């Protein structure tokens with residue numbers, strides 16, 4: 001396909017012209033089941049008519065203000081975020097992308113603590129700006145990485161008690177240099193790993209002991225995906241900051257950073273400017289999204305549909321030996337491809353995803369193609385879940 005784009009990644013062969021619900025349509029009129037809500041963003045499906053009406057209204061009212069000017073809708077969105085944040089008692093800022101939000105959180109963490117260092121997971125993902133690439137995959141691909149990055153192993157892949165010990169050891173030893181711990185509650189890009197509540201409770205305790213801030217990057221898990229508004233609520237752990245992106249924008253570039261209410265009682269003297277911070281555009285979308293999810297009881301339905309899909313994936317692993325370890329919760333599930341003796345899963349994944357695409361199902365692989373992930377839109381139908389399971393069950397290499 002000829003184009004004038006910077007080739008930052010290999011593009012797929014379909015040329016998309018429109019989307020509707022869980023489907024996207026190419027220029028030949030073929031429709032594909034989009035099992036990952038775009039890049040985990042279109043949680044209300046593509047071209048949701050009520051969301052489209054909301055965006056129209058915003059465009060016809062006011063979409064943008066200068067950074068220091070507040071609009072009514074921004075106050076409303078911040079109040080709604082506070083309400084769904086529970087014990088966090090959140091104060092928030094609205095921004096545009098996940099990496100921008102992580103940068104903001106880290107910037108303030110350094111400011112509040114007067115320290116520089118960050119602790120992150122060995123296989124965590126937080127974006128690819130100059131700052132965030134230093135904590136993505138433990139800074140492995142950052143050239144150069146920022147100073148004082150400490151990466152730790154992930155439970156779920158490793159023994160939980162050993163991981164807690166490793167975390168305690170690193171943080172105790174370097175507590176005078178560390179500002180914050182930045183972690184995904186579910187490690188997605190790193191391979192759909194679920195460290196679990198026991199681990200995060202210990203992390204919280206150790207952070208408190210050593211005066212470190214705890215930042216949850218809920219870019220993927222936030223805004224209802226796992227069946228709670230935020231994953232920290234399921235763990236009963238109150239972080240100091242929460243990053244939320246992707247789902248909160250429902251396909252539009254919206255992110256948010258939530259500060260634990262008490263954090264704002266400290267003197268926050270640092271200023272922050274970004275052209276689209278606290279825009280009425282973002283606020284209108286967020287306020288609409290929260291109302292929509294409550295009205296349609298999507299937290300409950302995400303839990304139920306997720307449990308149903310997990311059952312289906314487990315059945316797939318029973319009838320197709322190519323797949324193992326179906327796992328996950330809510331609309332955030334994963335399953336491994338497994339072939340004895342294979343180390344490089346990239347070509348295997350290519351075959352699997354091409355076979356699925358022939359059946360008009362779009363998959364996403366991660367961790368070098370070894371893991372399939374499913375971050376479905378919240379409105380996906382039971383029959384589409386069944387169809388997906390049938391396609392996966394029938395894949396033979």
Ligand SMILES: Cc1ncc(COP(=O)(O)O)c(C=O)c1O
Nearest residue numbers: 097098099125126127217219220
């Ligand atoms: C957990 C997490 N944090 C941050 C980001 C970066 O978000 P963005 O690509 O919007 O900058 C991502 C993107 O995949 C993510 O999954």
